[in-house]
Amino acid sequence: MEGRLLSAEEVADYLRVKRDTVYKLIARKGMPARRVGRLWRFRLGEIDDWIDSGRAGSRRTRASTRRRKVHSRIRQSRRSFG
Numbered sequence: 001m002e003g004r005l006l007s008a009e010e011v012a013d014y015l016r017v018k019r020d021t022v023y024k025l026i027a028r029k030g031m032p033a034r035r036v037g038r039l040w041r042f043r044l045g046e047i048d049d050w051i052d053s054g055r056a057g058s059r060r061t062r063a064s065t066r067r068r069k070v071h072s073r074i075r076q077s078r079r080s081f082g
Helices: 008-015 019-029 044-052 062-081
Strands: 005-007 034-036 039-043
Touching (some): 008 044
Antiparallel strands (some): 034 039
16 A cells, blocks of 8 residues: 555545645645646655654644744844844
8 A cells, every 4th residue: 555646535534634634734734745637646655754754743834934034034133223
């Protein structure tokens, strides 16, 4: 089963999440996937490695990353003026 490509539905069943969550994980958390035509396909080994690496559980969102960058720029500008 290691070399077989899984569908989004199969990955959702494996992870015990909804299929829409799988698509969100691809977009927001960098879940390893590849497009085959219009469909997303996954390798089970890559999914397991992705989870084990800790990237799946990262709580950082784009908004929190953006806020962090803004606060960093504010601190830098205060240093240069102060």
